[in-house]
Amino acid sequence: MTTVDLPLVRASGLTKHFGDFEAVRGIDVEVRRGEAFGFLGPNGAGKSSTMRMVACTSPRTGGDLRVLGMDPDVDGPRIRSRIGVVPQEDNLDTELTARQNLEVYGRYFGLSRAHVRSKAVELLDFAQLADRADHEVEPLSGGMKRRLTIARSLVNDPDLLLLDEPTTGLDPQARHLLWDRLFRLKQSGVTLIITTHYMDEAEQLCDRLVVMDGGRIAAEGSPQDLIARHSTREVLELRFAPGDQDAVVPVVTPLADRVEVLPDRLLLYTADGDGVLDAVHARGVRPLSSLVRRSSLEDVFLRLTGRTLVD
Amino acid sequence: MTHTRERAVSRRGSGLVLRIVPPGLYSGRGGVIVERALVVNRRAWLAIVSGFFEPVLFLLSLGVGFGQLVSEVAGPGGQPLSYATFVAPALLAASAMNGAVYDATFNIFFKFKYARLYDAMLATPMGPLDIAIGEISWALLRGGLYSAAFLLVMLGMGLILSPWALLALPAALLVAFAFAAVGMAATTFMRSWQDFDLVQLAVLPMFLFSTTFFPLSVYPAGVRVVVQVTPLYQAVELLRGLTTGHVTWAALGNVAYFAVMAATGVVVAGRRLAGLLLK
Secondary structure, three states: OOOOOOOOEEEEEEEEEEOOEEEEEEEEEEEOOOOEEEEEOOOOOOHHHHHHHHOOOOOOOEEEEEEOOEOHHHHHHHHHOOEEEEOOOOOOOOOOEHHHHHHHHHHHOOOOHHHHHHHHHHHHHHOOOHHHOOOEOOOOOHHHHHHHHHHHHOOOOOOEEEEEOOOOOOOHHHHHHHHHHHHHHHHOOOEEEEEEOOHHHHHHHOOEEEEEEOOEEEEEEOHHHHHHHHOOOEEEEEEOOOOOHHHHHHHHHHHOOEEEEOOOOEEEEEOOHHHHHHHHHHOOOOOOEEEEEEOOHHHHHHHHHOOOOOO | OHHHHHHHHHHHHHHHHHHHOOHHHOOOOOHHHHHHHHHHHOOOHHHHHHHHHHHHHHHHHHHHHHHHHOOOEEOOOOOEEOHHHHHHHHHHHHHHHHHHHHHHHHHHHHHHHHOOHHHHHHOOOOOHHHHHHHHHHHHHHHHHHHHHHHHHHHHHOOOOOOHHHHHHHHHHHHHHHHHHHHHHHHHOOOOOHHHHHHHHHHHHHHHHHOOOOOOHHHOOHHHHHHHHHOHHHHHHHHHHHHHHOOOOOHHHHHHHHHHHHHHHHHHHHHHHHHHHHOO
């Protein structure tokens, strides 16, 4: 039915309107089999709307969309039977235990009782929840609920897994555990589509990503690509006492390729951060603190949109 | 018996439904929702059983207790009936209505608005109509158990006068189906818990005035018409006719009334759910 070359998702000119509001304004995307693909952007960029259209739970307004080679408008149920969805907010069944959540969800896909019973055991293990199998889900921690939701999305052995902000609201330890699980899935050949407004998450997980802003795609490529194309090798961050920053801007601007003025700090883009820091000091500028780091996707986003990701 | 009946009803319903709505909204898997309800309620049998007592308590209080004060009431064909015999089938109808409305409004509103249960279901091959049919089937299955138990109580108390009463169970199920379908459709229009007062506003007067406790003849002619168009009056007529053995062609009219009500409810509920959930 599908060949290796056929993209799992292909959108062209895809749009989504809610009344007068244009959430997605004509995007072109291709996701290939086996890759981890990211939608990076701030809240309201159109990431979730796009995800819902791909998940066949939201009809598109315009443009063309093919998921697993099929049209969601025509073959919604057939497509949904082969994808897994991890929504932004956990919607586990609070009237059921962890194990029952997996078993009953499998039954929604028409899987046999025997199959979902053994599948649930396997997935509880994968989600490291075997010792909580017969507990109610409400008292579970945020990280556990998230892992259970991911386990649930795998009950039908999907070809394609959609994760909408999988680690938002989790503590660092829970995020790392979750990333590990997602990385294992990727290794086992599952195609992942992830939305996130965390650049570190995108850098960790995604082979390729698009940066979305205001319903449009601002840039596309691998994280390294995007950084090389849209930012410098290093960034020098300077912090000042409140009120001191504005006077410094004209002094440091000639020293760097580009300067971004954030409310709490200045970002100086350059190939040589330490060199520029020396030059800053040589001109008598005394920041409260300074930091030289490598460019990240956050810088790419800032360059492309003039805003930080977590506005 | 209840099970085959229920399957027959939903199969016929789905044939009709498939012609009216796009195939993406329905995948013929509503039964899994009943399965889920069974898993959820496996540990809550006491709560389930308690639903049986309400009509029985009414029957003991009004039918037997209050009935001591009322010598006889004119039955459907004008024949004199004991008050308990008169009121029991009406209580059966009212309990079919109450149970179905409760299940289809409060329970469904909670799952829809707060538990986001249906969002999760719609990410699977299931469609909104599977949800509508599945939830209604569960309400029906539960209502059917209560009705069967209540009919046995009636039989034990000597309140069943005719073998036609065998049809009272499927009739009560049809009544419950219709009320559940319309209740679910109404739920899709509700925005907050305050709106549920409107449900009470519709259900309580019907319970009190739809010839549940006294015959239609007490009303002046103009008011009679108003009472006669209410669904609970139709249900009471149908069931009272069957348990007292006064069955006329009018019973088919009652059945048609509920068939139309049920079909309209399912289609409206399915479409509204699709509109609300598949934005």
